[in-house]
Amino acid sequence: MQITIHNKQRKYDTAHLQTTVEEAVKRTLAYLPEVEQVMSEYEIDFSVEVSFISKDSIRTLNREHRGIDRSTDILSFPAFEWKEGRLAEDIFPWLPSDPEGTASVSLGDLLLCLEIVDKQAEDFANTLEEELFFLVVHGVLHLLGYDHELPADEAKMKALQESIVSGDSAGRMLPCGYVVLAGRPNVGKSTLLNYLSGMTLAITSPKPQTTRDLIRSVYNDASCQIAFLDTPGFHKAKTSLGRAMLKSARVAIRQADVLLLMIEASFKPFVADLEKEILEMAAEDDTAVILLINKSDIVVKENILPLIAAFSQAYPFKAIIPITATTGDGVEEMLEEVKQHLPIQEAIFPEGEETNVTERKLAEEMIRREVLLQTQKEVPFGVAVVIDEFTEESNPPETRRVFIAATILCDKASHKGILLGRQGQKIKSIGTDARAAISEMLEAKVHLELFVKVRQNWMNRPQDLAELGLDSKTVELP
Numbered sequence: 001m002q003i004t005i006h007n008k009q010r011k012y013d014t015a016h017l018q019t020t021v022e023e024a025v026k027r028t029l030a031y032l033p034e035v036e037q038v039m040s041e042y043e044i045d046f047s048v049e050v051s052f053i054s055k056d057s058i059r060t061l062n063r064e065h066r067g068i069d070r071s072t073d074i075l076s077f078p079a080f081e082w083k084e085g086r087l088a089e090d091i092f093p094w095l096p097s098d099p100e101g102t103a104s105v106s107l108g109d110l111l112l113c114l115e116i117v118d119k120q121a122e123d124f125a126n127t128l129e130e131e132l133f134f135l136v137v138h139g140v141l142h143l144l145g146y147d148h149e150l151p152a153d154e155a156k157m158k159a160l161q162e163s164i165v166s167g168d169s170a171g172r173m174l175p176c177g178y179v180v181l182a183g184r185p186n187v188g189k190s191t192l193l194n195y196l197s198g199m200t201l202a203i204t205s206p207k208p209q210t211t212r213d214l215i216r217s218v219y220n221d222a223s224c225q226i227a228f229l230d231t232p233g234f235h236k237a238k239t240s241l242g243r244a245m246l247k248s249a250r251v252a253i254r255q256a257d258v259l260l261l262m263i264e265a266s267f268k269p270f271v272a273d274l275e276k277e278i279l280e281m282a283a284e285d286d287t288a289v290i291l292l293i294n295k296s297d298i299v300v301k302e303n304i305l306p307l308i309a310a311f312s313q314a315y316p317f318k319a320i321i322p323i324t325a326t327t328g329d330g331v332e333e334m335l336e337e338v339k340q341h342l343p344i345q346e347a348i349f350p351e352g353e354e355t356n357v358t359e360r361k362l363a364e365e366m367i368r369r370e371v372l373l374q375t376q377k378e379v380p381f382g383v384a385v386v387i388d389e390f391t392e393e394s395n396p397p398e399t400r401r402v403f404i405a406a407t408i409l410c411d412k413a414s415h416k417g418i419l420l421g422r423q424g425q426k427i428k429s430i431g432t433d434a435r436a437a438i439s440e441m442l443e444a445k446v447h448l449e450l451f452v453k454v455r456q457n458w459m460n461r462p463q464d465l466a467e468l469g470l471d472s473k474t475v476e477l478p
């Protein structure tokens, strides 16, 4: 990073201001991660030109470039188009070809009038250095696409400016936003979410429609914060429940900062209607989409090529990445790509709010997962689980002890018999496996009591769906 200072006025001695200017430029650039990213991607070094000019000169420039016939404290002339800390044009054509060593590329010019800076310092009871620091930060933010024409932009720029000046790391700007996992049922969305969170937040199974609502898992590292959202699979809905599931997937897709469309490596090489529908929504909203080709462990590499060809012809994906959600193959590459397309803003989720899934909710889902695994045909799809009691033994001897009572609701009388099984064998087996899974999740001794009840046609009754928290009236991003 090179900061060049040109002194083109005679009223003020500027030698001692060099460090103030350098520190202000460096600190501002360090706050906006894309600057570093762009430098390393193109192997360049950004520079900033700072000139101190006279009151008359700044007035002339202000008139010529902005039509304002008045002197002013600072003028910024960006070299490239940036939008709020993100590069908004292709700079490649402007880079020196074949430079020796790392090429220095100017971000733009800052022109300052020290006479006015000095006057303002007095008005605000600041030292000249403090006022200069503040203005250079302001000017560099202009170079990087921040402005204050609209009130909302002004507030954003001001907050950012203040946290840079105060050196406050709490309000640090970083790539941050909602990344939504979408695709048809069973492609491995929940498996990827679990891999990213390092634990089970969403139950998975070989059956479609395992996930019924939106599940958040926030991924944090030093350079970004990503809220991954798992969504119910896109399918042709036949019940009110199915429509509610679709609605929540749609709400999430429409609000995504980045969309991950997941397909399977074994798919035929054409873009089917469900995927088309998702891509149409993304196109309307101009959302960045990355195609993830999951389960690449079960096909030979060459077989993925026709799939890549078919999809890349159908849509301008930001990237197409084969992954294996079960092992995490390709996940690093996906994260790097996602970061490139997230807005740069303050972190959204404080520590401790990484997920919206509670232990109670997960216990419920783990029981439902056993039903999905241990029953066939339409039985598992008509089941909902309600936790009636979830009590923790206070003062447990050593390990945690939890008592859980839950009801399995099914939508047909005939299903109840199937769920209970001959001499209660089925429900016993469901209970044993669910208890083991919940016990592992809670790291606790678990006592589980299960009941089966029929609630006919609950999947189509608004009041039942509302009671189970599965209605679609108030879908919001979690």
Ligand SMILES: Nc1nc2c(ncn2[C@@H]2O[C@H](COP(=O)(O)OP(=O)(O)O)[C@@H](O)[C@H]2O)c(=O)[nH]1
Pocket: 184, 185, 186, 187, 188, 189, 190, 191, 192, 203, 204, 205, 206, 207, 208, 209, 210, 211, 233, 294, 295, 296, 297, 298, 323, 324, 325, 326, 327
């Ligand atoms: N072989 C293989 N199986 C996977 C992979 N990812 C997910 N699965 C399996 O695919 C099935 C569906 O996964 P799930 O995450 O529930 O899919 P979802 O409906 O998209 O959320 C489960 O049985 C997973 O174990 C993968 O990368 N490779």
Ligand SMILES: [Mg+2]
Pocket: 186, 189, 190, 191, 202, 203, 204, 210, 211, 230, 231, 232, 233
């Ligand atoms: Mg799922």
